[in-house]
Amino acid sequence: MKHTLSALVQDQPGVLTRIAGMFARRGFNIDSLTVGPTERPGVSRITMVVPGDEHDVEQMTKQLYKLIDVLKVTDITNVPCVERELMLIKVNASPDTRSDIMDVAQMFRARIVDVAEESLTLEVTGDPGKMVAIIKMLTHFGIREIARTGLVALTRESGVNTEYLKQQPALASV
Structure with a gap:
């Protein structure tokens, strides 16, 4: 299972470098890593998507807290969150397929x-599921290149779990 860890440092x-080195020394992999400043001067947020079970995540968290510059680590995997990623995707586009690709782009905003002449480059922003879906839709045109930023996430103050709401039959049709 993949877990999302949010660390304030x-x-x-x-x-x-110390965080990445610690993960490498312990044999932990990082699937996605984003870093940026927070609302507090001198504090950055690191969002990591890491594979592993609950025990692995617990070990990763303990190891992160041993690093002096780590202020707080939270596993936000099962917490209601807003998650976004940015992707640039370059697709083969002949005159015959260009309008079909533009239709797919419009469908995914x-x-x-x-x-x-022979390609289109699209900018896609959304949750990771959206990235997978548009890649699947564009694959048969021929994908030339993909660049992704990695996941950024913040917990929802409202506590509303949109994944739960999507699964509710009465709300899914709204």
Whole structure:
């Protein structure tokens, strides 16, 4: 199972290197990693998507807390969150397929950010499921390149779990 860890760290040189080194030494992998400043000066948020079970995540969290610049670590996997990712995807586009690709882009609210004779580049923002879905839809056109930012996430203050709501029959049709 994949877990999403949100860590608040002091914004100091070498913090990310120490975290990545600690994960490598312990044999933990990182599927996705994003870092950026927070609302508090001198504090950055690191969002990591890591594979593993509950025991692995507990060990990762304990190891992170041993690093002096780590202020707080939270496993937000099962907490209601807003999750987003940015992806650029370059797709083969002949004159015959261009309008079909533009239809797919419109369906996913993607923006076309570059047009060339034989390709289109799309910008897609959304949750990871949206990324997987649009890649699947565009695969048969021929994907040339993909660049993804990795996941960023914040817990929902409202506590509303949108994944739960999507599964409710009465609300799914609204």
